[in-house]
Amino acid sequence: MTAQTSGLAPVQGAGPGEPLAGVWRELVGQQPAVATLRRAVAGDAHSMTHAWLVTGPPGSGRSNAAKAFAAALQCARGGCGSCTDCRTSLSGAHPDVTLVRTEMLSIGVDEVRDLVRKAAMSPTLGRWQVIVVEDADRITDRGADALLKSIEEPPVRTVWILCAPAPDDVVVTIRSRCRQLGLRTPRDEDVVSLLVERDHIDPAMAQYAARAAQGHIGRARVLARSEAARNDRHRVLQVPSRLSSLGSCLQLAAELVDQAEQEAARISGELDAKERTALEDALGMRTKGARPRNAGAALKDMEDQQKARGKRLRRDAVDRCLTELTTWYRDVLAVQCHGVDPTDLHSATGWRELGLDGRRVRVVGLINADMREEVARAARSSTPEQTVRCLDAILECRAALESNVPPLLAMESLLIQLAGLG
Numbered sequence: 001m002t003a004q005t006s007g008l009a010p011v012q013g014a015g016p017g018e019p020l021a022g023v024w025r026e027l028v029g030q031q032p033a034v035a036t037l038r039r040a041v042a043g044d045a046h047s048m049t050h051a052w053l054v055t056g057p058p059g060s061g062r063s064n065a066a067k068a069f070a071a072a073l074q075c076a077r078g079g080c081g082s083c084t085d086c087r088t089s090l091s092g093a094h095p096d097v098t099l100v101r102t103e104m105l106s107i108g109v110d111e112v113r114d115l116v117r118k119a120a121m122s123p124t125l126g127r128w129q130v131i132v133v134e135d136a137d138r139i140t141d142r143g144a145d146a147l148l149k150s151i152e153e154p155p156v157r158t159v160w161i162l163c164a165p166a167p168d169d170v171v172v173t174i175r176s177r178c179r180q181l182g183l184r185t186p187r188d189e190d191v192v193s194l195l196v197e198r199d200h201i202d203p204a205m206a207q208y209a210a211r212a213a214q215g216h217i218g219r220a221r222v223l224a225r226s227e228a229a230r231n232d233r234h235r236v237l238q239v240p241s242r243l244s245s246l247g248s249c250l251q252l253a254a255e256l257v258d259q260a261e262q263e264a265a266r267i268s269g270e271l272d273a274k275e276r277t278a279l280e281d282a283l284g285m286r287t288k289g290a291r292p293r294n295a296g297a298a299l300k301d302m303e304d305q306q307k308a309r310g311k312r313l314r315r316d317a318v319d320r321c322l323t324e325l326t327t328w329y330r331d332v333l334a335v336q337c338h339g340v341d342p343t344d345l346h347s348a349t350g351w352r353e354l355g356l357d358g359r360r361v362r363v364v365g366l367i368n369a370d371m372r373e374e375v376a377r378a379a380r381s382s383t384p385e386q387t388v389r390c391l392d393a394i395l396e397c398r399a400a401l402e403s404n405v406p407p408l409l410a411m412e413s414l415l416i417q418l419a420g421l422g
Contacts (some may be wrong), residue, residue: 005171007126022081023068023090027061028194028217029186031358036181037065041079047181050154052161053136053170053221056183059216062163063101063134065183069161070097073127085126096126096244101134112143116150119158129158136162137169151177195224211367214327219320232259236324240378240390243419253411260317268310275302317406322394322414327367328375329394333387335379340365342376386420393417 019029024034039047052069054062071089072079074097080086088094098118100107115131123129133139139147151160151174160178162172169179191210194217195201201209201224212233213220222229236259239252279302334340366372397414401407 013298022077023071023075023079023086025081026064026194026217027068027400028190030065030183031063033065033181033183037069038078048327050159051151051178052159053167053175053178053180054161054163054183055166055169055180057215058165059213059218059220060183060185061217062165063132063254064162065181066134066163067099069280070094070099070130070132070159073128073130073159075405089126089130094126096123096128097130097132099132099134102138106132107135107139109142109146110141112139112146116146119150120155122155123157127157130154130161131158132161132163134163136174139166139174140170141171142401144174148173148177153287184242187215188215191215191217191220195220198239199224201225208370211369212327214367235259236321237328237371239325239415240328240418243375243415245419246416246421249415249419249421253408253415256321257318257408257411260321262312263317264310264313268306268313271309272306275306302388314407315401318411319398320400321411322398325418326391326394328378329387329390331366331368331371331375332378332382333384333391334366335375336382336384336387342372342379390418398415 006020020031020034024038027034036047040049046299052066054066054069056062067090068079071081071094073088074085074094075083076085077083079375080379085094089097091135092099098115100111100115119129119131150158154160157340162170162174162178167175170178188207189211191213192203192206195206195209196203199221205224206220209220212223223233236256239256242252276299279298331340335342366375368375393414396417397410400410400413
């Protein structure tokens with residue numbers, strides 16, 4: 001499908017190296033991708049298509065890019081960010097923009113069929129009928145079969161925007177029929193600027209959070225704003241130095257899994273309470289003397305979904321622990337291979353001036369620069385080969401969790417290998 005030239009008034013700030021404006025302003029470091037999307041919004045016949053697959057590493061802004069594109073498609077100015085169409089599209093309140101985000105383990109065929117029916121409708125107020133699926137990698141095989149026909153033969157004013165970490169995470173029959181748009185990991189300085197300007201974070205804290213999050217904007221924001229999150233992260237980074245015996249491995253594994261479960265419980269507890277209240281209101285159960293029909297079945301279905309979401313949140317929390325451990329061993333290996341001098345107080349990632357001519361080059365330093373002494377000690381006490389084996393063990397643990405191995409068992413096995421006892 002191609003689009004007619006729309007004559008939209010341009011939103012400034014889309015050129016390479018220029019600050020982004022309008023609905024695009026939070027897509028830090030993504031100027032090339034934004035330029036592609038803006039050409040499509042403007043009606044470029046070679047850019048616009050009916051199905052998009054937006055991919056990129058965690059935290060790169062896939063969902064934000066999809067929502068910004070949806071808003072720009074509805075906006076008379078191509079994404080001004082301030083009109084009713086932009087605001088309602090970004091919030092999910094626009095009648096012609098459907099935002100699909102799930103905390104479940106998968107998106108099933110029934111959910112996909114509902115989306116296909118929605119996609120078949122003509123726009124009611126906007127220019128397009130836009131369906132945004134933020135977790136397209138979780139669509140089941142049966143769900144993909146149901147989606148395929150709508151992707152192959154879409155209604156003339158319908159646009160599908162699918163998001164996934166990588167193209168290979170989406171069923172081949174779907175991704176082969178989409179235009180792929182890849183996002184990149186934002187630079188630390190771009191994340192720092194966003195945290196300072198948008199969230200009013202102290203610059204020093206923003207630099208710490210951006211470096212620790214490694215380009216994951218959402219994670220950087222959490223670290224910058226939550227002392228509890230920073231403390232949890234620090235406890236994980238101390239684990240390698242505490243692995244002294246089999247008993248310590250088992251104890252620390254239990255502590256890490258318990259920490260992850262508490263984090264997941266905090267999140268799911270708030271969501272569960274809000275959802276139950278909303279459902280009870282919708283069913284009229286909060287009215288004195290009311291006995292709505294099928295209320296029990298509706299509550300049971302909601303509880304089942306909440307249990308599945310809780311499982312996903314626990315697994316995600318454990319995976320964050322593995323990510324932090326990866327940054328630790330990455331720093332140790334960088335020192336062992338003489339890629340970073342841990343005694344250099346400026347050994348964090350950033351730009352450095354080299355030579356008398358003032359040339360600036362990008363230097364990739366320590367992620368955990370605030371723990372440089374501990375990193376240096378760990379580097380001296382092991383070999384690069386041992387560190388690589390530790391990194392491999394973390395990857396194996398991730399694969400085990402994806403295969404539904406119980407988190408405690410997977411973590412115990414990992415820590416035993418990290419301690420060199422396996």
